[in-house]
Amino acid sequence: MQRYEYKVVPAPQKGTKAKGVKTAEGRFAATVEQLLNQMGADGWEYQRAELLPSEERAGLTSSTTNWRNVLVFRRSVDAVAVDQSFEKPAENTAQAQPIPGPEAVKAPEPIAEEAKEPPLSLKGAEDDSDQPEKS
Numbered sequence: 001m002q003r004y005e006y007k008v009v010p011a012p013q014k015g016t017k018a019k020g021v022k023t024a025e026g027r028f029a030a031t032v033e034q035l036l037n038q039m040g041a042d043g044w045e046y047q048r049a050e051l052l053p054s055e056e057r058a059g060l061t062s063s064t065t066n067w068r069n070v071l072v073f074r075r076s077v078d079a080v081a082v083d084q085s086f087e088k089p090a091e092n093t094a095q096a097q098p099i100p101g102p103e104a105v106k107a108p109e110p111i112a113e114e115a116k117e118p119p120l121s122l123k124g125a126e127d128d129s130d131q132p133e134k135s
Contacts, residue, residue: 002076003077004074004075004076004077005074005075006047006072006074007044007073007074008072009039009070009073010068010071011032011069011071012028012031012035013069014027014031015028015031016030016031016034018030018031035071039071039073043075044073044074044075045073045074045075046072046073047073047074048071048072049069049070049072050070050072051067051068051069052067053065053066053067054066054068
């Protein structure tokens with residue numbers, strides 16, 4: 001199956017000066033022709049022109065719909081390049097490791113000593129060996 005990638009560019013809004021072209025229509029046509037030739041030189045095939053709505057902000061709280069002309073191009077994606085992208089990953093990339101099963105996991109040993117009661121306050125928890133004895 002043939003695969004394509006697409007590129008959409010805004011259509012020119014006004015013509016640029018060109019040698020031997022004097023009318024506004026001629027300048028515009030020359031500008032569109034120049035754009036089509038540039039895209040064709042890069043391997044893009046012209047498909048169509050579209051008039052599409054674009055919702056844009058107008059002021060702080062409102063929006064308006066502006067209609068935009070765009071040119072649609074496509075070119076085929078080489079099947080070889082697509083297939084190579086799904087081959088084995090590079091050697092320096094991290095690989096997922098399997099999670100060990102229940103037979104590989106060892107349960108912790110039980111605690112041998114008896115649990116001590118926690119102190120009721122922190123006053124007695126300080127070490128009194130530094131302080132002189134009270135008499």
